Amino acid sequence: MAQKLRLHGIPMSSCAARSMICLHEKGVEFELVLVDFFVAVEHKQPPFLSKNPFGQIPVLEDGNLTLFESRAINEYVSNKFKDQGTDLIRHDSLEESALVKVWAEVESHQFHPAIYPIFYQHLLAPLYGKSSNQAIIDEHLEKLRMVLDVYEDRLGQTKYLAGDFYSLADLHHMPMMFYFMKTPWGHVVNERPRVKAWWEDISSRDAFKKVAGGMTIGDK
Amino acid sequence: MAQKLRLHGIPMSSCAARSMICLHEKGVEFELVLVDFFVAVEHKQPPFLSKNPFGQIPVLEDGNLTLFESRAINEYVSNKFKDQGTDLIRHDSLEESALVKVWAEVESHQFHPAIYPIFYQHLLAPLYGKSSNQAIIDEHLEKLRMVLDVYEDRLGQTKYLAGDFYSLADLHHMPMMFYFMKTPWGHVVNERPRVKAWWEDISSRDAFKKVAGGMTIGDK
Incomplete structure (x- = not known):
């Protein structure tokens, strides 16, 4: 075995x-x-x-x-494990797998650098006994708004980021999205209707629910 | 055709x-x-x-x-184009391709965030008529040293980052490495003998030489 x-x-x-x-x-x-x-x-x-x-x-x-x-x-x-569970990389289509890769790279190089400093300043810094820096939060909220504006457009063309299928490109966003929604700035997501619907959709998946309960940073 | x-x-x-x-x-x-x-x-x-x-x-x-x-x-x-040119992703081995991915992610999430601000401050900012911020450069040189210390160890175990083969994991580093060597801090690379040898090796590849001449930012 x-x-x-x-x-x-x-x-x-x-x-x-x-x-x-x-x-x-x-x-x-x-x-x-x-x-x-x-x-x-x-x-x-x-x-x-x-x-x-x-x-x-x-x-x-x-x-x-x-x-x-x-x-x-x-x-x-x-x-x-390509033959079991959800196909997260679209291994049967060169084009679809390329788009998964594009939007996974967008997560790494556009979304993450914008959202991580907000997570760090608001939720992690206090955990390490540091005060949070509002100027850094504001600067990165502005960057995040620009990224989510692109997502709002994209999600008008396809149901998920890489296409009409859930993939690693969506999945990679989930922990930071979850923690961001605990901050006072969740409205940045909620005021973009397609991004809001996308987040509600992907965060209702069973695989995510099994993990969400453990993500307790910022809970009182 | x-x-x-x-x-x-x-x-x-x-x-x-x-x-x-x-x-x-x-x-x-x-x-x-x-x-x-x-x-x-x-x-x-x-x-x-x-x-x-x-x-x-x-x-x-x-x-x-x-x-x-x-x-x-x-x-x-x-x-x-997996059947032509250099095999950059090790598509015949699940283990080797996983290690290519690991070290490609290291480039994205460890190396790039350390080196890019140095490139930006020293080479790009002047191009946009801005002055460079030495405090940012110093802070990121410290981060880059820590990343390259890990590379120095790694390159004592394997010839290239992902294994004993050149791959996308090495290739993705090349433009930033090339521009970094134009700054006054190239010694940060050169004082780490295995990193220096790795850079000399990969930068002597024909495919790189075809592109290097065009990377003219910072030239007088």
């Missing part, structure tokens, strides 16, 4: 959540190996650094193969 | 160069469609925005398929 996949992380981590959502979409059984993130700071110690030299979660172990970077883990899982 | 691929961009653009290097590695004929970047600011006008709503170069057109984001273009080209 094949060994169960091992995902090292913690449920509240946006990046670990990104890979957990994918594993659930694919119907892949895995063991979540909890990392002692806050007390022992295990991810910055040598045993963990031998798995990911950047000292970040998640890490996926599949037998002797060790992978890190959540988006790379998700491509691997989508490729290896 | 299949229509020639059309890449919209300018040779000095680091992102257009990223895709041109890939097209040359794959031995794919393409037409470079010059974008009037500085005078007409064509990439911010509606005809171009219909190809890439973010108003950035490059854009690849292959028949009716229009793609943007240089790294997504490169995956498409590597997939479509």
Whole structure:
């Protein structure tokens, strides 16, 4: 019997959540190996650094193969288990898989750089005993509005970002979208009707619901 | 006969160069469609925005398929032309292709955010009549050193980033590495012997040499 996949992380981590959502979409059984993130700071110690030299979660172990970077883990899982669960990469169509890649890169290079600093300043900085910087939040809200304006147009042409199918391109957005909706600026999403409908659609998926409850950063 | 691929961009653009290097590695004929970047600011006008709503170069057109984001273009080209030129994605091995993806994501999420602000402040800002901000440069040099320390270790285990083979994971670094070596901080690369040897190796490839001459930002 094949060994169960091992995902090292913690449920509240946006990046670990990104890979957990994918594993659930694919119907892949895995063991979540909890990392002692806050007390022992295990991810910055040598045993963990031998798995990911950047000292970040998640890490996926599949037998002797060790992978890190959540988006790379998700491509691997989508490729290896292409015949089960949701087809997240459209492996039967060169054109559709190319569009999944385009909009996954948009997440990495347009959406994430705009939204992450808001998440960091509003939800993470207080966790580390730091005060949040409103000027940085305002600057990035402006960038996020521009990105979501493009999404609003795009979602008028196709149901999901890469086409009329849910894919990794949508999935990769979910943890940051979820945390952003906990901030006082969720209206930036809600005032764009197609983006709002897209978020309501993808966040109602079973695979996401299995993970959302663990994303507790910012809860009182 | 299949229509020639059309890449919209300018040779000095680091992102257009990223895709041109890939097209040359794959031995794919393409037409470079010059974008009037500085005078007409064509990439911010509606005809171009219909190809890439973010108003950035490059854009690849292959028949009716229009793609943007240089790294997504490169995956498409590597997939479509997998049987010619250099195998940049290791399509015959699930494990090797996963490691290409991991280190390509490292480029996107560790290397690029560290090096790009240095490139912007030192080489791009003056082009737009702005002064460069040394505090930002210093902050990002520190981040870049930490990333390159990881690379120095990694390149002691494998000849290239993803394994003992040149891949998209290496290729995606090249335009920023090239421009960084024009700054006064090239010693940050050169004082790490394996990173230096890796850069000398990959920058001596024919496909890169065809593109390097056009990357003229910062030349007097």
